[in-house]
Amino acid sequence: MQAEIRSDDKKPETRKKFDVIIIGAGPAGYTAAIYTSRAKRETLIISGILPGGQLMLTTEVENFPGFANGIMGPELMTTMRQQAERMGTTIIDDEVVNVDFRHKPFKILTYSEEYEADSVIIATGATPRKIGAKGEQEFSARGVSYCATCDGPFFKNQEIVVAGGGDSAMEEAIFLTKFANKVHVIHRKDKLRASKVMQDRAFENQKIQFHWNTVIEEIKGNQKVNQITVKNTATNKMDTLEVGGIFVAIGHEPNTKLFQGQIDFDANGYIVLKNHTQTNVEGVFAAGDVHDHRYRQAITAAAFGCMAAIDVDKYLSEHK
Ligand code: NAP
Numbered sequence: 001m002q003a004e005i006r007s008d009d010k011k012p013e014t015r016k017k018f019d020v021i022i023i024g025a026g027p028a029g030y031t032a033a034i035y036t037s038r039a040k041r042e043t044l045i046i047s048g049i050l051p052g053g054q055l056m057l058t059t060e061v062e063n064f065p066g067f068a069n070g071i072m073g074p075e076l077m078t079t080m081r082q083q084a085e086r087m088g089t090t091i092i093d094d095e096v097v098n099v100d101f102r103h104k105p106f107k108i109l110t111y112s113e114e115y116e117a118d119s120v121i122i123a124t125g126a127t128p129r130k131i132g133a134k135g136e137q138e139f140s141a142r143g144v145s146y147c148a149t150c151d152g153p154f155f156k157n158q159e160i161v162v163a164g165g166g167d168s169a170m171e172e173a174i175f176l177t178k179f180a181n182k183v184h185v186i187h188r189k190d191k192l193r194a195s196k197v198m199q200d201r202a203f204e205n206q207k208i209q210f211h212w213n214t215v216i217e218e219i220k221g222n223q224k225v226n227q228i229t230v231k232n233t234a235t236n237k238m239d240t241l242e243v244g245g246i247f248v249a250i251g252h253e254p255n256t257k258l259f260q261g262q263i264d265f266d267a268n269g270y271i272v273l274k275n276h277t278q279t280n281v282e283g284v285f286a287a288g289d290v291h292d293h294r295y296r297q298a299i300t301a302a303a304f305g306c307m308a309a310i311d312v313d314k315y316l317s318e319h320k
Pocket of ligand 1: 129130131163164165166167168169171188189192193194195198249250251252293
């Protein structure tokens, strides 16, 4: 690791060089760091504004293997962070504001420093879109969820809501009928965006009730959600639904804006990979929800982190 002082005091003062810099500190980033550090690669994680990622906003995680009685999301992420640090990873809680992948070593600028790296793993994740209703943030992880696979089993024998009209909403609504007595699908239009096959499956399901041209105005509760207020935009009629939870499934935004113009994205902004975990820039890899819009699980993100780390180690062996 080298350090050099820059004379221009308006620019970052210190420049540090690492074998690998991991941008993002969710399950993908931490797992990648555990592997690269253990392989004796000088590793820096720049954690971003929410170290720990989406799991910091959840409560109990029941489906991450190794925890027979479940584990709280923040505790799981703190443990992963400690494990990465124990392996020798340097972690900086700062936000990346610019990257330069055009020349090697790659340059990564945060609010306070400029770093250089021989390789990079992008693990910045994706952010679920919010509906913007009153109470949505207040009841997040207290009845408002953005992941049916993660939280569905907590809603056994309850009545719940799914917001959205795409494939994710249909998939989540169908999945949630395994647990819930009834699932209300609230959609802002009078027809679904979901594929025909998903629509047919949802329409056939007796436990799903559709509310067309309907928007969620407010989410209410005490300790947890117990009621939502909806408005029919065709009639302006307000209504209330007594429900135990709401699953927001209106899409995700991959956190890729920073890499625009340098890294190849698909039509929805997710990073496109080739040769397993490599991006279009040789030496820059990606792992987790930033490229994976299909599985979006902590365990799959962690697995992608492991894969990217192994690919980085091989890349560094061949190029250093
Ligand atoms: P999506 O296709 O973008 O659909 C988002 C849905 O949420 C749309 O119905 C949209 O309404 C609604 N929406 C967006 N913003 C909203 C807001 N602020 N308030 C209320 N509603 C809002 O997203 P997705 O369903 O997550 O799917 C993403 C991609 O993954 C798609 O290509 C999809 O086909 C794919 N996918 C496939 C499967 C599968 O095949 N099994 C499963 C999941 C996802 P409008 O219709 O009015 O725009």
